[in-house]
Every structure is written in C-alpha cells, then in structure tokens.
Amino acid sequence: MGNSFGCSASGERLVSAARDGDFVEAKMLLDCNPYLAKYSTFGGLNSPLHFAAAKGHNEIVALLLENGADVNSRNYCGQTALMQACRYGHWEVVQTLLLFKCNVTRADYLSGRTALHFAVVNGHARCIRLLVADFVPSGPFETLNAQPNVDGCDGSNMRKKREQSTLSKFVNKAADGGITALHMAALNGYFDCVQLLLYLQANVSSATFHYGTSMDLIGAGSTPLHYAACGGNLKCCQILLAKGASRLALNCNGWVPLDVARMWGRHWLEPLLAPNSDAIFPAFPPSHYLALPLMSILNIAREYGLQSSVTLPDDADACAVCLERACTVAAEGCRHELCVRCALYLCSTSNIQSELLDIPGSIPCPLCRHGIVSFVKLPGSPSREIKLPLSISFCTPCMLHPREQDRSAPGSSRESRRNRVASVSPDHFCPITCSPFPAVAIPLCSCSDGQCPAFESRTNGNQEESSDRSEPALEDHDKMDGMRLQKTTCSNIFWSRRSCSRENQCNAEINA
Numbered sequence: 001m002g003n004s005f006g007c008s009a010s011g012e013r014l015v016s017a018a019r020d021g022d023f024v025e026a027k028m029l030l031d032c033n034p035y036l037a038k039y040s041t042f043g044g045l046n047s048p049l050h051f052a053a054a055k056g057h058n059e060i061v062a063l064l065l066e067n068g069a070d071v072n073s074r075n076y077c078g079q080t081a082l083m084q085a086c087r088y089g090h091w092e093v094v095q096t097l098l099l100f101k102c103n104v105t106r107a108d109y110l111s112g113r114t115a116l117h118f119a120v121v122n123g124h125a126r127c128i129r130l131l132v133a134d135f136v137p138s139g140p141f142e143t144l145n146a147q148p149n150v151d152g153c154d155g156s157n158m159r160k161k162r163e164q165s166t167l168s169k170f171v172n173k174a175a176d177g178g179i180t181a182l183h184m185a186a187l188n189g190y191f192d193c194v195q196l197l198l199y200l201q202a203n204v205s206s207a208t209f210h211y212g213t214s215m216d217l218i219g220a221g222s223t224p225l226h227y228a229a230c231g232g233n234l235k236c237c238q239i240l241l242a243k244g245a246s247r248l249a250l251n252c253n254g255w256v257p258l259d260v261a262r263m264w265g266r267h268w269l270e271p272l273l274a275p276n277s278d279a280i281f282p283a284f285p286p287s288h289y290l291a292l293p294l295m296s297i298l299n300i301a302r303e304y305g306l307q308s309s310v311t312l313p314d315d316a317d318a319c320a321v322c323l324e325r326a327c328t329v330a331a332e333g334c335r336h337e338l339c340v341r342c343a344l345y346l347c348s349t350s351n352i353q354s355e356l357l358d359i360p361g362s363i364p365c366p367l368c369r370h371g372i373v374s375f376v377k378l379p380g381s382p383s384r385e386i387k388l389p390l391s392i393s394f395c396t397p398c399m400l401h402p403r404e405q406d407r408s409a410p411g412s413s414r415e416s417r418r419n420r421v422a423s424v425s426p427d428h429f430c431p432i433t434c435s436p437f438p439a440v441a442i443p444l445c446s447c448s449d450g451q452c453p454a455f456e457s458r459t460n461g462n463q464e465e466s467s468d469r470s471e472p473a474l475e476d477h478d479k480m481d482g483m484r485l486q487k488t489t490c491s492n493i494f495w496s497r498r499s500c501s502r503e504n505q506c507n508a509e510i511n512a
Helices: 008-020 023-032 034-038 048-055 058-066 081-088 091-099 115-121 125-131 155-171 181-188 191-199 224-231 234-242 257-263 267-273 294-304 340-349 390-394 404-408 414-419 458-467 471-487 497-510
Strands: 329-331 375-377
Touching: 008 023, 008 034, 008 048, 008 058, 023 034, 023 058, 034 048, 048 058, 048 081, 048 091, 048 497, 058 091, 081 091, 081 115, 081 125, 091 125, 091 294, 091 340, 115 125, 115 181, 125 191, 125 340, 181 191, 181 224, 181 234, 191 234, 224 234, 224 257, 224 267, 234 267, 257 267, 294 340, 294 375, 329 340
Parallel strands: none
Antiparallel strands: 329 375
C-alpha cells in the first residue's frame, strides 16, 4: 500500500526532503534509486512531487521530473502537482511544470476543479496567466478578442478561430454546480483576477446549473454578478457591469443581484446594482497581467530548456541581463538578445500597467523599453547543450495538442508511441458530481478601497438599518443571519462532509 518498489524507508526520506526543501538529500536518494521519484505515501495521498509543488521547492520539482516523475500524477483527491502549486501561488513551480508539458485541463475527483479554479480561489493572477499561456498566441492584443473572418478560406483565420474557442472553453470550464473561475474571483473580490479573466474571454453571463447544486445561500442559476454582490467588492461589480452583466438577471430563487447584496449586508452596492441606476463606470484598461510573448518564449524554453553550460563559448554573446548565459532568443521589433531564462522570467513577472505601454499586453524590453510582443530563437543557438532531459519527451502529452505530436513524427517507432499516455478529453465526463464545490472564504467587507463607511457603523447601527428594509428582505435576512455568523473565517456552503474530509486529509499530510 503506497510502496510499490519495496523501499518504504527511502521513499519516506524522499517525501521528507521534498516537504522540507532538502535538495541535497533528495538528489542523493534519487541518484541511488531513480524510481523513488514515483513513490507515493501510504494510501496514495500525495507523491513527493505534490509535496515539493505545494511547498514551492522549484529545484526539487525539476529534479523529480528529470528522474521520471509523472508530471500529471494524481493524489487521493485526483489533484495534480499543478493544482497544488496554483493553490498556494507558487508561480515558479507552475512555470517548471508547464515546461515539462503538464496537462492544465485536468480536473480533480471531488468537484471537477481545474488548476485555474485553484489559482482563482486564492487570487493568484500570475499563476492564471501562466496557465493560459498555451491558449493565447503571441501577437497584438486586438487579435485576442477580434472576430476572425469565417467566410474566407485563409488558414490563419481558421487557426485563430480554433485558438479563441479553445481559450474560451478552458476559461469558462465549469466545476461542480456550474461554478466557473469568474464566479470564484467575483465572490472573493479579486479584482485583478476578474479583470484578467474578462479579457481572456470569460463569459460574464454564465449561470450556475439549475440542478445538482447545493449553493442555496446565493441561489442556483446565479451569474458572476450575483457572486460579486455576495462578496461585496465594488470594483468587481463595476467591471462586470461595464462588460455587459445584467442587473435584472434572475436566479432560480427569483433574486436579482441587488437582492443578494441586501441579504448579505452589502449595502454600499445598492446604488450601483439598483435596476434604475444611472451610475457611471470608470474606464477599465486591459489587465496588466497580460503577457503576450509568453507563448513564444515558453515554446522556445521547451525546446532548448533552461540549462546551460558552465562556461560561455568564446564566440557567444553573454546575456545583458544576467551576464552568465549565452543569448538564445531575440525580441521582435527591437531585436535585443537575451537568454531564454531571463526572457521567461521577464514574461512571467512583468505586470506593467497597460496605460504605460504602447501595445497592451506587451512586455517592455529591459534595454530599450520597447514593447515586446513575441520572441524568436536565434539561428545559432546550441540546442544540444541546453536541451531538456530525455525523460521529458516521454511525459504525458498536453491536451492542447494531443495529436500534433503524432503527426509531426510519422516515422516514430511503435515503442515510443506506447510510452505515451493517451489523453482523455474532459468533455467525456459529467461536470456534476456527488460532492459540491469547495469552501470559499466570503469576507465581511472586501472593498478594495479600504473600509467602507457602511461597514464602520454596521456593528452599532445594524438594527436601525434593518428597520428601514422591506418585509421580504427582513425575512430573508433573518433566515440567513444565523448561517452567515458561522462563516466568518471559512465558508462551508459549497462543501459536503465527505469531500471536506478527503481534501483535508491530503492537505494535512502536506502541512504536517
């Protein structure tokens, strides 16, 4: 049980090293027995890769993957290492897993959550941008949401149409009960995530399922605006309305977003959510977490890797940023050359405001501040010296292009094909499971501009405010008041006891 190689003691030592970040111990154990990379704890709760990803030990994650660890391995709850890294916001680990072609569309067993849901629940916008790197082509931002000409026979238009549909399908993928990533970001008041998702083709009118859900406290069939009204963040409501959300949308309980705001005590949202409101919305620029060159540099990094020789060749130009590695990529436009590691780090960490950029979503060049939209590899790059280990080429192929790899190598042997695991589309599985969506912390006040004036006087004048409400609102508020008092730290409205205990069991092992 949990020890398929007869090496329980060494396996537990590797688990401890992965949890504690002891790279020397982990390397010593894997040098003696590389098969330990596939070890799992008793009952299959978590593998060393899950521990290292959850704790953010990026070097150990790369070491395990180089020694044959399955990048898409699941724990007891069906969660992958990518989900654990996105849960805790370790974007460097997410970047490493993407370089090893992890599957970003896989869902867990509990509630059908993908890594995107895990990143959104805790507001990790940088992880969200990395997750959609394979869906957003490196090009001008206007082409991202532009409608291609479907009447023409141009192959580029058809390719853009497929890329847009794939991006929209991934961003709007619903978990249990029909919860999308936009619902979660709006509920928790993460404005940066809401803004980024809306510019990544998130559906502002998507509603949760009318059946198979236990989210009665907000109501089945609710839109992201209903969830934003429950969360109470003013900027989230404003950008949703600016993007076309309806104030008159009814859920299955017959509630509009204004009713949800009143029931949860978000009185500062009433002037904005009123059906006859004439509030003026501020102009929302494109998200500053957009990084258009990310797809191009990620594909180059997968081909060349991030490793390099210790000494630079005499005829090679050193990177102007790190002064350690040879230049392998060049920025389109200004043609300044960088190493692949610095270029990837630049695309992953840059969050310059869009107003300061010539092209929204571009990355300013560190040498001339010119907007970079994509990177190209240099023709004389030493690919053999810095190529990723051979174990990467036999990992589970990404679901974004499950057949392109087979097409590109028609003469590959049957043995190498058998080593590849066929991907199964998530559309073959029913999005409704027996367990509801996980818990989400619902803050009492999530206004991003500071403490709301209505919240300051809430403790003293709560009874006076309630006397001015209508009779239906009073009855609904009384029903909800007792339940809301139990969720000041962590809401359990989306949990079943069975799902909660299973996930807590896996998380307790990681955080032990």
